[in-house]
Amino acid sequence: MPFKSNADRRHHVPKQRHRVTNWAEYDAGLRARGSLTVWFTAEAVEGWGAEARMGRGGQAKYSDLAIATALTLRAVFRLALRQTEGLIGSLLQLLGLDLAVPDHSTLSRRAETLEVVQPKAGGEPVHLLVDSTGLRLFGPGEWLIGKHGRKRRRGWKMLHLATDTDTGQIVASVLTDREADDGSQVGPLLERVGGSVASLTGDGAYDRDDVYAEVTARDPDAVVVVPPRANAVPSETAPSHPTQRDTHLRCITERGRMGWQKAPGYNWRALVEADISRWKRVIGDGLRSQTDRRQATEVAIAATVLNHMLELGRPEYVRVA
Template identity: 45%
Template sequence: MPHKFNADRRDKFPKTRYAVTNWSDYNEALRRRGDVTIWIEDGTAGKWSAPKRKGRGGRPKYSDFAIETCLTLGLIFHQPLRQTQGFVRSLLGLMGVELPVPDFSTLSRRTIGLSVVDDRPKSSGPVTLIVDSTGLKIHRGSGWQEVKHGTGKTRKSWRKLHIGYDPDSGEIIASLLTIDQVGDETALPELIAGIETPVARILADGAYDGTGVSNCLSEAFGPDVEITIPPPITAVPGLSDRRDAHIEHIAEHGRMAWQSATGYNARALVEAQIGRRKFVIGPRLNAREMDRQITENKITTKSLNRMTRIGRAVFKRVA
């Protein structure tokens, strides 16, 4: 139930409490996230150098795998590029592997257009897709100048992150980084374009309400896909039969009953995933240019999914 629905009498409702039922396994999974062997795959030495170029031209020294490995370690352990170079160099030395390490300028240059391979296992059946968006800070601005001296912002200081989340696997199956002016409805076609898994059900907030979204989802996943998007209070019937059914149910039973009947409350899971991204990786992007930020977001998504596969918490309500 939305917090604002009972905001004026919040003190009369006890806070819901949950307990982790697999604490031993989840605790070990949290430890393993700090294990560097999780982030450095077996057979690294054989994939570290770039393959020979078949045509004319120079050959890069490092493969995309080597660049991605270094950038992933720097992102997970919150190291700038120079410190990342020293960090990876020391890890390879401790492992007894004699490999050259890309310097910080090479890492920065190769970030643009880097091919990040998606290693998610394919789903065995249709999934539920929950979509949402959030803002990520850039340029390392803290707002101190504006607060202290009352000056206005001279440039945009954030990007917009759109994600598609699978609540069953707990993984992000679609991710898109755009400028802040791109709306949720506008970004949706590109967000779902790369999803190869069949989707049976879609949950989204009111920002996605509209005929264009419904048509886009039906074309991408078939006419039988179940779309659950809350219409606004001022909504009137006429756009589609599916939307009209939602409006009639809300008018007859109320919005809270509609949320329970349709399972719309599960959309809170994608908000929790957004909070997890900002807590584990950080609320801002490290790169300054858009091309590098796109690669950074791809590596972030892949790293979070790998953490999920290591182990997830299982909750049950206790009060």
């Protein structure tokens, strides 16, 4: 990997220093992320109940807005469903609103079919940064293992994210089993991104022919910025019709790994790593839901929460050393 090129002499390389130019606005945004200010607009109060159903079947009592509001508070405060029910009831009582409180069973059942609005990219064409991480499934803890001697391994799933380079927000997310590799999820991520794609940047796990094919099929002019493997060789058509991968290999041969890393803007991939770190610190490193559909809803709501927090303020850096 490029960041390992100077591993043997990294202690001699001075660390870069940056200064935040909009510290006042960014500091206010950080405080706003922890502000517990809750209000209900007139439209939200009116739309809390579900619309009357004209066909056969039971009548829903709560709208998608009410369920999404409860599940959003659950994600922010890392609550169980019963505690979420209690929080919603307390907020409605403090605000003096005569609204029904969704019970925990309703929240669990409606999360199976809730349609969460997908985030939009900042502009077109969009520059995508992709990466993945693991999310564990809640199961028996260390106390149960020590008490009863059970050695059941906790399961986990893979979360694949696509971040917009211009805004730093998560514009697509896919949740898969742990057997799914990173490159196979480029197609599903692109399907969730509206509009055209200008570039796709990922780490060495995306150095696959099908990744280049997926991006090219979506947008023929899109650029794929992926570091080739250390033992990569040019294709047979490199002398006459070089591919994007052949171009990367030529640049690495001429400038080295670190030079190639700067040329196509590979360093921007740090933004998606920051999104993953923010996910683990704010939302957590696990999934509380038990079924696939509910887990997908949980992931979609978590991405929306992180995007809203990022809208409150982003730092602007200037390198000083």
